Amino acid sequence: MTQETILIVGASGTVGSLIAKKLRESGAIVKESTSRKDVATSSSQKVFMNLATGENIHEAFSGIDKAFLISPPGYADQYAILSPMIQEAKRRGLKKVVLMTAMGANAVDSSPFRRAEIELEKSGLAYNIIRPNWFFQNFNTFWVHGIKQSDIIALPAKEAKTSFIDAEDIANVAAKLLTVSTFDNQDFDLTGPQALTHGEVADAISKVTGRKISYENILPETLAKTLLGAGLPKDYVDFMILIFGFLAEGYNSKITESVKLITGLAPRNVNQYTQGAKAHVAK
Numbered sequence: 001m002t003q004e005t006i007l008i009v010g011a012s013g014t015v016g017s018l019i020a021k022k023l024r025e026s027g028a029i030v031k032e033s034t035s036r037k038d039v040a041t042s043s044s045q046k047v048f049m050n051l052a053t054g055e056n057i058h059e060a061f062s063g064i065d066k067a068f069l070i071s072p073p074g075y076a077d078q079y080a081i082l083s084p085m086i087q088e089a090k091r092r093g094l095k096k097v098v099l100m101t102a103m104g105a106n107a108v109d110s111s112p113f114r115r116a117e118i119e120l121e122k123s124g125l126a127y128n129i130i131r132p133n134w135f136f137q138n139f140n141t142f143w144v145h146g147i148k149q150s151d152i153i154a155l156p157a158k159e160a161k162t163s164f165i166d167a168e169d170i171a172n173v174a175a176k177l178l179t180v181s182t183f184d185n186q187d188f189d190l191t192g193p194q195a196l197t198h199g200e201v202a203d204a205i206s207k208v209t210g211r212k213i214s215y216e217n218i219l220p221e222t223l224a225k226t227l228l229g230a231g232l233p234k235d236y237v238d239f240m241i242l243i244f245g246f247l248a249e250g251y252n253s254k255i256t257e258s259v260k261l262i263t264g265l266a267p268r269n270v271n272q273y274t275q276g277a278k279a280h281v282a283k
């Protein structure tokens with residue numbers, strides 16, 4: 001069997017890095033995209049592509065068979081980021097494209113994420129769309145500062161339950177979809193095995209750290225102020241506040257069987273996540 005070359009967009013990120021590792025282990029040739037020119041020149045396995053400017057998209061897709069696409073966080077118009085890559089994949093007639101958006105992205109056809117999904121669905125290419133729920137990993141990345149500094153997770157999530165998913169499971173799903181055709185042209189909402197409040201995740205983190213980590217419900221405006229203060233663009237902050245609104249109303253609580261269906265493995269639960277993330281949330 002000839003080895004396939006698979007382009008991973010966001011390959012240094014939470015999900016992309018895990019997919020790249022799994023695909024290499026399975027024998028595929030992996031091309032990792034990066035927006036950092038210095039990083040791209042450091043290894044023949046890496047390729048420069050800047051999705052914010054559209055620079056080098058054509059070259060990055062040269063010689064590949066399949067691609068995994070994401071829109072990096074920070075950009076509210078995900079369609080503008082993803083569409084040039086979908087068009088390039090179509091021009092080159094790739095064997096398969098797996099696109100990761102987010103659970104809820106298909107609620108309205110006019111949303112930027114959904115427009116990209118529709119473009120891929122209509123491309124004529126073999127595809128999968130995966131829509132993960134909120135990641136467990138947010139607690140050891142985006143929210144880790146509050147956990148380490150003050151033992152607090154302060155978010156406008158109310159007491160709503162969310163079926164958080166582990167990035168490891170998302171990567172297992174994506175790697176599988178990139179290597180088999182059994183599920184071609186289907187879309188999947190990906191969730192963890194149970195729906196939990198942010199307070200319940202805080203309790204699970206407390207257990208592994210031996211510190212009392214508390215969840216505090218805050219106003220959306222308070223989070224917006226923090227995110228703007230951290231330098232995030234206003235339109236992306238508005239997007240974050242919008243999706244936190246859906247979360248707080250309970251729209252992210254459903255549980256799906258997709259991870260088990262595709263990988264054959266049950267999705268990781270909160271205790272498996274916190275055991276693995278222990279070192280990241282320690283002081």
Ligand SMILES: NC(=O)c1ccc[n+]([C@@H]2O[C@H](COP(=O)([O-])OP(=O)(O)OC[C@H]3O[C@@H](n4cnc5c(N)ncnc54)[C@H](OP(=O)(O)O)[C@@H]3O)[C@@H](O)[C@H]2O)c1
Pocket residue numbers: 009010011012013014015016033034035036039049050051052053070071072073100101102103131132133134135138
């Ligand atoms: N976090 C959640 O709870 C959640 C839930 C559902 C869906 N999602 C979706 O997941 C996606 C993010 O995935 P992730 O968390 O795995 O990503 P991540 O860890 O934030 O990594 C983002 C990647 O994008 C690359 N990147 C940044 N700017 C770029 C640019 N201008 N051009 C090209 N590449 C660029 C970065 O690599 P370089 O610096 O090397 O370029 C990095 O590898 C988003 O689309 C988000 O909507 C997230």
